Amino acid sequence: MSDVLSNEELLALARETLEIESRAVDQIRSRLSDDFAAACRLCMATPGRVVVTGMGKSGHISSKIAATLASTGTPAFFMHPAEASHGDLGMITGQDLLLAVSYSGETEEIITILPLVKRMGARLISMTGNASSTLAKAADAHIDVKVTEEACPLNLAPTASTTATLAMGDALAVALLKSRGFTAEDFARSHPSGSLGKRLLLQVSDVMRSDDQVPAVLPNVRLRDGLMEMTEKGLGMTAVVDSEQKILGIFTDGDLRRALDDGADVHVTKMSDVMHSNCKTTSANILAAQAVRTLEENKITSLLVADDDNRLIGALNIHDLFRAGIM
Numbered sequence: 001m002s003d004v005l006s007n008e009e010l011l012a013l014a015r016e017t018l019e020i021e022s023r024a025v026d027q028i029r030s031r032l033s034d035d036f037a038a039a040c041r042l043c044m045a046t047p048g049r050v051v052v053t054g055m056g057k058s059g060h061i062s063s064k065i066a067a068t069l070a071s072t073g074t075p076a077f078f079m080h081p082a083e084a085s086h087g088d089l090g091m092i093t094g095q096d097l098l099l100a101v102s103y104s105g106e107t108e109e110i111i112t113i114l115p116l117v118k119r120m121g122a123r124l125i126s127m128t129g130n131a132s133s134t135l136a137k138a139a140d141a142h143i144d145v146k147v148t149e150e151a152c153p154l155n156l157a158p159t160a161s162t163t164a165t166l167a168m169g170d171a172l173a174v175a176l177l178k179s180r181g182f183t184a185e186d187f188a189r190s191h192p193s194g195s196l197g198k199r200l201l202l203q204v205s206d207v208m209r210s211d212d213q214v215p216a217v218l219p220n221v222r223l224r225d226g227l228m229e230m231t232e233k234g235l236g237m238t239a240v241v242d243s244e245q246k247i248l249g250i251f252t253d254g255d256l257r258r259a260l261d262d263g264a265d266v267h268v269t270k271m272s273d274v275m276h277s278n279c280k281t282t283s284a285n286i287l288a289a290q291a292v293r294t295l296e297e298n299k300i301t302s303l304l305v306a307d308d309d310n311r312l313i314g315a316l317n318i319h320d321l322f323r324a325g326i327m
Helices: 007-030 034-045 057-071 108-120 134-138 160-180 184-189 195-201 223-233 253-261 288-298 318-323
Strands: 050-054 076-078 097-101 123-128 141-144 237-241 247-252 302-306 312-317
Touching: 007 160, 034 123, 034 141, 034 160, 050 057, 057 076, 057 097, 057 160, 097 108, 108 123, 108 134, 123 134, 123 160, 223 237, 223 253, 237 312, 247 253, 247 302, 288 302, 288 318, 312 318
Parallel strands: 050 076, 050 097, 097 123, 123 141
Antiparallel strands: 237 247, 302 312
């Protein structure tokens, strides 16, 4: 059994690995050519989907490339090349494009399916480290991902080469994203459960309290009754509205503390005497993220939601936005 390496030796190996992989990315960047642009144009012209395939370590990289393409506006999925020969080739149609990843360019499972892919009329992009390989020569566009060395001390395990290939896949996805005019809103639509999706898709109407959940009192009721409404609805505030539900003001926990400090009698004082009339409101059809901005800018924790005629239709507080994943 070999001796355990010291901390200094372990860190030196890590730095060397990162340096080798960084050089590998620099190498493929310096060799970028019109072939890359041709690959992008093929993807853009494809009416179907981009089917990404690769075997072994290249298969893992291919799966990630397919996922990145799909999440950035290019319909794509991964197909295992060995399974393709046993029925999964039916995933590809003549309207699709095959993006085949193989560092050697001679992966048997991929080479086997090339004639069938060509026969059905699908286009082919290859991503290899050997421009003279069978796969590279068969492709409509070839992307060179050759590196001079692997980070593996034995120069055997795919390390720098897989890093370079993954980076090239990201470059392809980003170029296509920009070409398609893909926006943050488009990204959110394909990530509805993610934090970005929630910030860009959820509106105030999706998170606000409504109907009987909204605390509201008339201006002539006593402070005691206003406190009961606040307690029952649990938002730390109540709206003060007229008989037509038009917003006259708001009364919050902070207003209560100030009123009590001023000697207000909860059995006598009217809500109109202690409410805050210049209150902030929001619209139901704006993004919830904009409501967060209003709360932060005004250093408040609650908002009333009003319609175009300033009638009360909802309310929300900071906890509602936390629960919705907006903050």
